[in-house]
Amino acid sequence: MRPAKLPDQQVFARLTEVFRRKGYQGASYADLMAATGLVKASLYHRFPGGKEDMVNAVLSHVGNEFSTCVLSPAQEAGPPEKRAQQMARGLAKFYGSGRNWCLLDTLTLASDRRTLKHAKRSMELWVESFARIARDAGLSPALSRRRAEDAVAAIEGGLIVSRVMHSRRPFLRALLTLPDRLTSAG
Amino acid sequence: MRPAKLPDQQVFARLTEVFRRKGYQGASYADLMAATGLVKASLYHRFPGGKEDMVNAVLSHVGNEFSTCVLSPAQEAGPPEKRAQQMARGLAKFYGSGRNWCLLDTLTLASDRRTLKHAKRSMELWVESFARIARDAGLSPALSRRRAEDAVAAIEGGLIVSRVMHSRRPFLRALLTLPDRLTSAG
DNA sequence: GTCTATAGCTTGATAGAC
């Protein structure tokens, strides 16, 4: 009998896990097959362009998750501080309290231009979303932009220090200081 | 006639360049051969353990550079603010104003335990060096440690945002705020 | 949409001449 289709959601989740840990070049088909339980030809059936297609599908999928989990609070009504706190909670969940690594980091080592552009667009959305909070808190557009970029950097850097030092605290501190970072005057 | 020995310094510098851009798995022998001008067997002659040996030699070599270029100002006499400024200048040079990527980031994706331990030790030295500045500025040991970790995270994150967004400013801002980050009260 | 089977290329690694 014909094997049932493995749900897209599961495929995406498992591919994501591999790319997060190994990056683009580090993720071999052997890894991707083992993670999904699908054989190579099946992966090519779903992603005709091979790994490049997979990576971009994963970036889109994870980008959607990130939007609903983290970015959407920025759009809603309410005081900027509260919205920033909500985003921090979303980030804690999204990054598994620092256990997960960030695709925008791991996928931007020696991968193709399409992927790099995709990653840049994703980070741009993230920064813009943070900047909106800062503007709503009364900061100037230019300062808001800087604060937003620096907040993203604090989180990405927190993830790296957490990864290298084997402690989640640096990442968690970056979340704790997020609201102040985005909304405090000066 | 027998080909002359290619100076260690040049070999290290060129290998470093490759590992910085491609990470451990991304750096193939083809890449390493092209960068050094040495053939595969010659690389194995210098590094009997292959890539793992190369990476660890590169980490040691770059670690020494980092020590003299960045960490040594922390040991000297003088006001903490001045020393922090000196370190910021050293970091600007070391990271090519944001053009260079950090080995502690790129080499910690799916590489062997020895390399991960080496990277952790290097970052530990870095954090400790920053923390000393903070203590000399009068901060408590615990706060100094947190400030130091967060400062390293700000720099690593600045490098990532700079890399993804194609702008050196996030990294350069992380340097500009370094002295205050390490020495301000509270 | 899954699988088996196969192809050719690239990889990491070694032996041995100069």
Added chain:
DNA sequence: GTCTATCAAGCTATAGAC
């Protein structure tokens, strides 16, 4: 300390059956 030559293993990719 460099090189040429060679190797098995792993890699990406495709053809075709069910």
